[in-house]
Amino acid sequence: MPADLLAQIRIGRRIVDTAATHPSINPATGETLGAIADAGVEKAEMAIEAARHCFDHSLWAQSPRLRQDILLAWASGLEAITEEAARWLTLTNGKPLAAARGEIAASVSEIRYYAGLARHNPGHAMEVAPGEVSVMLREPAGVAGIIVPWNAPAVLLIRSLAPAIAAGCTSVIKPAPQTAAFTDVCLRPLLELPQLPDGAISVLPEAGHAVSQALVTSPAVDVISFTGSNAVGQSIMAAAAPTMKKLSLELGGKSCCIVLEDADVAAIAPKLAAAATIISGQQCTAARRILVHESRFEETKAALAAALEATKIGDGLDAGTQMGPLISAAARDAVKTRIEEVFDTADEVVLRHSVPADGPAGSAFLTPSLVAHHDPKADFCQEEIFGPMLVIEPFSNEVEAVAKANDTVYGLSASVWTNRGDAAWRIARALRDGTVWINDHNKLFAEAETGGYRRSGLGRLHGFDALLDFCELKHVYQNVGVVGM
Known part of the structure; x- marks a missing residue:
């Protein structure tokens, strides 16, 4: 690889040259890390054709032991380069190095989890009438297009690619341009395995959306797995409709944290602040709204403001950093502008953000904001603002808390904070969210399904059910008769 080319176009086993590149920028410094190869429609069609040929004309889909071996080898190879991978994750994404190391460890765990499931993806059988047998087989869906976001580019790649491999699909990956250099490092231990069939995995970095569009519209692609915004998810659904693809979409969220009157406010305020500032607020499950019983509202507001203000912001490579930059200066400026519009209409601005004066030119730092508001129908209580901003809202009883939390178009995640187990479970069951945490937030595991x-x-990612997004269920029937009848 040329010294300044950090990510190349890989179509199966081939590295494909291109003159088109785009820069990879460190959001903590504004510095250019190097160049990323820029694929387009022609390369996308080549990769899709290679994936289709591998699926249709090799034994990849029928070889669970091979797929398990490949997943296990990838896990070991990625684990061996944890420090290199974590450093590239921090350089391209901005998150603290400790968080990057944690993401690599979680990714390795997830690959090994799906390596086990590669050899255990069973169907079922039944005798529906005397001598009449129905067998249900779970078969790989075909070619998967995987469109990866930049905010957690290791886990959010692997929670799609690992089950796709386990199920027997071939895959074409479109990494996020901001973190494509990290994706190249992450995938290298997989793509260099000699036992990986040609065409089983291709990687197409790009600056724009041509590759994504080609994957979504191609009749040769059977599955699209995408994590990102609701607006883009809707566009993918519309574009994929003519070919009736299977879709696995994890989209936006507006996560509520419900704080009951018995909660230890001093103890939980730093946890709520951490839940709001994870990946600088750029995570779909990040805490967005804090609903607090009215008897503890003022106390919680003050404690939360203090915890947010105490968050140590800096370069993710610096020791002690708790929150890094946003993904780019342009993204930071857009988020800043939107939050300042919120300041104009919120009931109270409790903590006003700033751009640190000592940040390097071109960096993307923004300190957290907190507003207090009573009306859950306010646009900023409904809209996902992808940055470090929290809204704190009062409620008078459980019914009102649940009604406020459910008054949204989203339903990804929420949390309940109380020492009363009965209340926690009662509220968790009433919330219309795919994940509800009790006295915690943002806890995600390879074994536990996530979705909205x-x-x-x-669909769902993580867990056994993630295989469903990459499988078709086939019913095979035969009347075999009954002995002696």
Whole structure:
């Protein structure tokens, strides 16, 4: 690889040259890290054709032991380069190095989890009438297009690619341009395995959307797995409709944290602040709204403001950094402008953000904001603002808390904070969200399915059910008769 080319176009086993590139920028410094190869429609069609040929004309889909071996080898290879991968994750994404190391560890765990499931994806059989047998087989869906976001580019790649491999699909990956250099490092231990069939995995970095569009509209692609905004998810659904693809979509969220009157406010305020500032607020499950019993509202507001203000912001490579920059200066400026519009209409601005004066030119830092508001129908209580801003809202009883939390088009995640187990479970069951945490937030595991209700998406990722997004269920029937009848 040329010294300044950090990510190349890989179509199966081939590295494909291109003159088109785009820069990879460190959001903590504004510095250019190097160049990223820029694929287009022609390369996308080549990769889709290679994936289709591998699926249709090799034994990849029928070889669970091979796929398990490949997943296990990838996990070991990625684990061996944890420090290199984590550093590239921090350089391209901005998150603290400790968080990057944690994401690599979680990714390795997830690959090994799906390596186990590669050899255990069973169907079922039944005798529907005397001598009449119905067998249900779970078969790989075909070619998967995987469109990866930049905010957690290791886990959000692997929670799609690992089950796709386990199920027997071939895959074409479109990494996020901001973190494509990291994706190249992450995938290298997989793509260099000699036992990986040609065409099983291709990677197409790009600056724009031509590759994504080609994947979504191609009749040769059977599955699209996408994590991102609700607006883009809707566009993917519309563009994929003519070819009736299987869609796995994890989209936006507006996560509520419900704080009951018995909660230890001093203890939980730093946890709520951390839940809001994870990946600088750029995570779909990040805490967005804090609903607090009215008897503890003022106390919680003050404690939360103090915890947010105490968050140490800086370069993710610096020791002690708790929150890094946003993904780019342009994204930071857009988020800043939107939050300043919120300041004009919120009941109270509790904590006003700033751009640190000592940040390097071109960096993307923004300190957290907190507003207090009573009306859950306000646009900023409904809209996902992808940055470090929280809204704190009062409620008088459980019924009102649940009604406020459910008054949204989203349904991805929420949390309940209380020492009363009965209340926690009662509220968790009433919330219309795919994940509800009790006295915690943002806890995600390879073994536990994640996904949303309503406009937060379709399907589930992580866990055994993630295989469903990459499988078709086939019913095979035969009347075999009954001995002696």
